[in-house]
Structure formats: structure tokens, C-alpha cells
Amino acid sequence: MTEPSKERAPAEKDLKRVCVIGWPVAHSRSPLIHTYWIEKYAIPDAEYVSLAVAPDGAAQTIRELPSLGFIGANVTVPHKETAFAALDRHDAVARRLKAVNTIVTTAKGLEGRNTDGYGFIANLKDRASSWAAAAGPAVILGAGGAARAIAAALEDEGAPEIRIVNRTRSRAEALMRDLELKSAKVFSTAEAARALDGAGLLVNTTTLGMKGENDVTIDLAPLPQSALVTDIVYTPLETGLLRRAREAGHPTVDGLGMLLHQAVPGFEAWFGVRPDVTAELRNLVLADIGKK
Known part of the structure; x- marks a missing residue:
């Protein structure tokens, strides 16, 4: 079942129409981000909308995007693997x-x-210009979809070792094998202290800390003070993990920039303009988060 976020007339032939597909999709900030860029760069005859698509209709809707009047789309949970297939x-x-x-x-x-993965790396380079992947091992908390993208991106960026910390070792080991990570180690949550020893980066890819609930509780004491700490959660902007890291003297980067930067390549591909991630856009999205 496909449910457009609001009723619209059929798209005109020359209308450059893009959507974000998800279930649910009302929470997505993609329309806000891309509409801002469409207006900023005066892209003619362009439109970006939300499309709520139930799981049982996702594959068909994705294949039929052109006949539905769309030149492209973003895909959010739970449809990213469905879109690949x-x-x-x-x-x-x-x-x-x-x-x-x-x-x-x-x-x-x-x-x-x-x-x-591009959005993750671009955010670190934007918000922590002195950070370099090659400076030390990267510790990833979690082994879900976000962890997969970030692990691959960090390896490509030159991280000397990827350390995956997850409650279920078998899932982390499957991630390591599936991505064929060249230099990776798996640690249980009980072994987090060993994973943090000598690391140059710590990233939380789980939903722990979202909306201030069920925060990441690992002890940061074994982490070198120079190590950068980041979190893909951006509600709240400063999660409990980031607050503890900041108070301990670590440089920190919040997760909002990953959302903004991952949108850049798609916009460029659809509309032919490479947009900038600016303070104005960041503040626009932060204001919207504050409303919900």
C-alpha cells in the first residue's frame, strides 16, 4: 500500500519529482532538507515529497518510481534492504x-x-577538521545497518583497525565476514574496555541514548583523551555518551551532520547542483526537531 503524504495532481512530464520512501515516513527530515536546497539554488520545476509505503508494497513501488512520476528517491527504514533487492x-x-x-x-x-557512510565521514571532517581515520583504531558500538555502512566507510578512509563491540558476538562476526573487513576485531560489551584501549575514534551506531532514554553506559576511562567520540543519534543533539565524553575532555561530534551530509550526493545526482551543508540548514533542521 502506498500513501502519499498529501494529495497531489499527477506530475507533469517535465517536473523533476523526488520522494523519500519509508514506513512510517512522517518523521523524515529529508523533505525539509531537499526543499531548502531546491529553493536556495532555484531549481526549476523541482519537488520533493514524502511517500509512506507499507513493507508489502515497497518493492513494487520502488520498481515503478518512473511510472509514478519520480526521477529518484531516498529510502529510509525499513526499506533499505528491500530497495537493494x-x-x-x-x-x-x-x-x-x-x-x-x-x-x-x-x-x-x-x-x-x-x-x-559518505555522510558519516563528511560530518567528522566538517565538525572535527583535525580528525584523521589513520590516527588509530575505530571502535564501533553496535552491529546493525548503520554499523555496516560506517565500518565500510572507515576502512575505506584508512582506519588501521575496526573494533566492533556488540552484545551478540555472532552478529558482529557476521558483519565482519560479510563486509570482508581486512583488519577487524569483535568484542562483547563486557570486553569494551579492551576495545577502547588505544583507540582514535568511538562511534555509537545503536539507538541507545535516543530521546535521552537507555543511554550508552560503557566506561570511557580506557579511551585515550585525544580520541574523538561521535554518535549517530541526534535527538537529543548531545546524547548522554557525548556529554560524558565532553566532560572527560574528548573532542565530540554530534550526529546531525551525518543526516545533512548523506543528502548531498543524491541532490547533486537528481538536480545537477552540489549543495552546501550550511549553518543555516543545520539551524533549520534543529528548529524542526524542537517542534516534534
Whole structure:
């Protein structure tokens, strides 16, 4: 079942129309971000909308995007793996992750891409300019979809070792094997102290800390003070983990920038303009978060 966020007339042939697909999708800030850029760069005949798509109709809707009047789409939970399976063409990152968050119309048809890892790295470079992946091992808390994208991106960026800390070792080991990480180690949550020893980066990829609930509780004492700490959760902007890290003297980066930067490659592919992630856009999204 496909439910547009609001009723609209059929798209005109020359309208450059893009959507975000999810279930639910009302929480997505993608329409806010892309509409801001459409207006800022005066993209003619462009529109970005939300499309609520139930899981049982997601694959069909994704394959039928062109006939529905869309030149591309973003894909959010729970449809990223479904989108990968529904499409015949993928970029190298999506093929490695087996997940798609961006769909682009190419000369050969729809192509699935994944920009989550790009957004993560771009956020660190933007908010912590002195950080370098090669400076030390990267510790990843969690072994879900976000952890997959971030682990692959950190390896590509030159991290000398990826350390995955997860409650269920078997899931972390499966992630390591599936991505064929060249230098990776798995630790249980009880072994977190060993994972933090000598690390250059700590990233929380779980939902712990979201809305201030069930915070990350690992002891940060073994983590070198120079190590950067970041969190993909951005509600609240400063999670309990980031607050504890800041109070302990660690440099920190919040997760909002990952959301903003992952949107850049898709916008450029759809509309031919590479947008900037600015303080104005960041404040616009923060204001919207404050309303909900």
C-alpha cells in the first residue's frame, strides 16, 4: 500500500519529482532538507515529497518510481534492504552493504546507491577538521545497518583497525565476514574496555541514548583523551555518551551532520547542483526537531 503524504495532481512530464520512501515516513527530515536546497539554488520545476509505503508494497513501488512520476528517491527504514533487492543496478558501496538509501535514474534505468557512510565521514571532517581515520583504531558500538555502512566507510578512509563491540558476538562476526573487513576485531560489551584501549575514534551506531532514554553506559576511562567520540543519534543533539565524553575532555561530534551530509550526493545526482551543508540548514533542521 502506498500513501502519499498529501494529495497531489499527477506530475507533469517535465517536473523533476523526488520522494523519500519509508514506513512510517512522517518523521523524515529529508523533505525539509531537499526543499531548502531546491529553493536556495532555484531549481526549476523541482519537488520533493514524502511517500509512506507499507513493507508489502515497497518493492513494487520502488520498481515503478518512473511510472509514478519520480526521477529518484531516498529510502529510509525499513526499506533499505528491500530497495537493494528490488533494483538490478547498484553502485559499489550499495553492492557491498546490500542496502540502498538513494535511488537515481540513469541512462540504463534506476540505480541504487548508499550514501550513509559518505555522510558519516563528511560530518567528522566538517565538525572535527583535525580528525584523521589513520590516527588509530575505530571502535564501533553496535552491529546493525548503520554499523555496516560506517565500518565500510572507515576502512575505506584508512582506519588501521575496526573494533566492533556488540552484545551478540555472532552478529558482529557476521558483519565482519560479510563486509570482508581486512583488519577487524569483535568484542562483547563486557570486553569494551579492551576495545577502547588505544583507540582514535568511538562511534555509537545503536539507538541507545535516543530521546535521552537507555543511554550508552560503557566506561570511557580506557579511551585515550585525544580520541574523538561521535554518535549517530541526534535527538537529543548531545546524547548522554557525548556529554560524558565532553566532560572527560574528548573532542565530540554530534550526529546531525551525518543526516545533512548523506543528502548531498543524491541532490547533486537528481538536480545537477552540489549543495552546501550550511549553518543555516543545520539551524533549520534543529528548529524542526524542537517542534516534534
